[in-house]
Amino acid sequence: MSALSRRTLLRGAAGLGAMTALAACGAGGDDTAPKALTAPSSGAPLAGSITVWSRSGDLFKVFDAAIAKFRAAYPQVTVDHQAVDIDAKLANTLISGAGVPDGSFWDDAKIAGQAEHLYDLTSLIAPYRDKTAPYKLSVNTVDGKVYGVPWDLDPGLLWYREDLLQDAGVDPAGLGTYDDLLTAARTLRERNPKAKPIHLDGDPFLGQLWLEMLANQQGTSLSDDQGKLRLESAEYQKILGWIKSAVDDKLVTHQPYLKPADLAALEDGTQAFVPWAIWWDFAPQTLLTKTKGKWRAAPLPAWTAGGARSGAMGGSSFVIPAKAKNPELAWRLYEFLTFTEPGYTAVYGKNDTYPGGLNTSVPSYLPALDPAKPLFEPVDALGGQDLWKVAVDVAKTIPAAAPIPAWWAKSVDYLGNNLQKLMEGKMSPDDVLSESTKQIQRNLVDRA
Template sequence: MSTSEKTFLPNALTTNPSISRRTFISTATGTLVAAAGLAACGGSASSNDLNSTSGTITIWDRSGDLFQVFDATKESFNKKYPNIKVKHVAVDVDAKLPSTLATGVNVPDGAFYEDNNLPVLAAKYYDITDWIKPYTKDIVPFKLRVNTYNGRIVGIPWDLDPGLLYYREDMLQQAGVDPQSIETYDDLLTAAHNIQDKFGPKVKPIHLEQDPGLTQLWVEMFANQQGVSMVNEQGKLQLNSQPYLNIMNFLKRIRDENLGTRAVYYSPGDIAAIEADQVAFYPWAIWAVYGPELLFKKSKGKWRAMPLPAWTKGGTRAAVMGGSSFIIPKKAKNPHLAWLYYEHLVFSPEGYRAVYGPNKIYPGGLNTSMPSYLPALKEPLFKNPAGLGDQDLWQVATGTVNNIPGNFTYATWYNQAVTYFGTNVQRMLDGQMTPQQVLDKSTSDIQTKLIARS
């Protein structure tokens, strides 16, 4: 990751529109694009196309380290398709793509896009259902679901961001806490109390997110773990439900029992608290490994990762937090050529090894996300991170994949809901609302101000 990106926060859901998850972790710069002309074939491109396809595709991606990683994949792609030129352009995708698709002027052949943004422009994406059909059985169900609209697949699933519990192994050892004893979120609270008893009240062991946008993303990880999302597949609100009440009660207990270090993810204050040994647990996406790897100094190598605790004993310990995909606009000039590139990038060993394996940009490989294509998970693609004491992060993360609930839907108004839901969760953490009031108020606001007006 470039030094210019280290001060930013992840996800386009934050209250600051210039802050995005991918800007921060550089973890998914979708590059290459488009797809179309194969519709008559009813499937993905075959080997017969190798010498008969030619043209130029324009692929939009964000600038940064991953732009260079994806750019380097063109060499292996052109060994297969020597007559397809990839014009790789660095743009602010979030800012430029919506207006470009709306006007239909200078539309790229493909672009990277955050999963939470996908539904807003879904009607303007190329239907790739037939092309991707040979691969669908091997794509993580969660990722296939968020790229499906009106029963058709309109996006190419790329990265998978499993939720994990990062913890300070040395602090747990000194407090006599066995990580294996943390099977549920109740167990996590008990472990946090034990650590606080050992190290004193200044230690508030569990990270408690303070940014409204990241809070909403975080809560959705906990919701996905319980098999729900803010809306169901029919678009009906599900906020006022037991799974979300479980989450609110858990967060409020962290606050009320003085167990939470409340800070914005990897902000200066958050890092300072971590380096002062005040934080021992960080339930977050895999991309939080960036902290132990590149941000933390004093505690580097002392962190470890494990599956999330379960909401009920024996329940699933797997979930997703964030993610991104690739889209091919309907008005792309060469959609079928862009599909060939994405097919190479996402579904071929040469493609996903080039992205996730050791390279000039990431000598140890890209470890802040994982492929969502199951065959790519059969071999470790990145090295054990030194920030986790050379722990086998690949094994820990892939061990959760088969248990990730696939029943998840992003609403078209997801980002706008931060003003209501994400903000109300913060009000609860300020002591201004109860868990039930958060759900009641957020449901009412979203229903009247977002759904009814859409």
């Protein structure tokens, strides 16, 4: 069950606690401007020691093995790799300045809110800018400066039951737009009157995270790079109007993410479509015993013909605290893991923890996204589908975004909850947008 523990920790219920913890850790500390980190000028061999933090669990084991590759390449460097509850510890450590690591794995959602406590990595990232997914650069950039080393990319995909679509005569290749998806759902219901084919999530946090994936497809997000709200827009109106149509036509299963009722609906054929991040693949790999091997992945539908076929849903990067003792060595480690073939292959390729490779995200470094050189193997639980090719093809289409505001987690109390009322048929799209905007502006943006 190592796959379940890793993905549940990073992507499921723990994500809610992580994002909520962020809201309590606003910017603080001294007024010193963020320091810029540049590459050391000396040509001497790398030497010294660093302490880096990663999450505990099987992801820690994967990074530990990859760091061993770095140690082998640079034998004079010592890396103290520690398993830490980063969500509970890192933000407070950055603010206090006591016991900070030299580097740490961290959620993209937290970086903008703590930029003043991190090194400005702009000049170090510069050689890799054109080779890094635009989305990952954008969420790590604050006022034109880059504060995180972009790590994983979590593209949205359309998960579907191949057997149900075949039985109803629905060609997944024809699901080019979200209107096509509604039409396909109606076709499936004609075949099975009990079907409610499209998953809408019953958890306010994950529902809002999903909404942001759909907004990112259209090149927008809850706020712009200056923190100004842009929820009342044609893009969000389009998404919420689509949700209302699906709800009004009774085409949805509205259940919390992979809870027992959701799993039952996936297994018994009630649900056939799950528009979700790549990390949903742990469900058929570990939870869906009856339908294991029947699920497949396709690009998300587009909002307009020819539009982007994916958006990002979650993600993490590496950061270097401004009070790190040896930031240059931390950078060299993260440069190795992110931008070199031995590094990213050690993480995503076959390893003792994931014999077939790590398949719940893809690298954000574009040269690593070669369809002809898969880092992880075809997935047996998806009928042997080459998930790598599907994921990397759409990952390259994900639009850039904006830094995620520090108040994002608390906005779930407004937007996330109002979105649930829309899914329950208790609120209109216009009311969700107007009320959420007023609430977030008054209670979060203005107070920040």
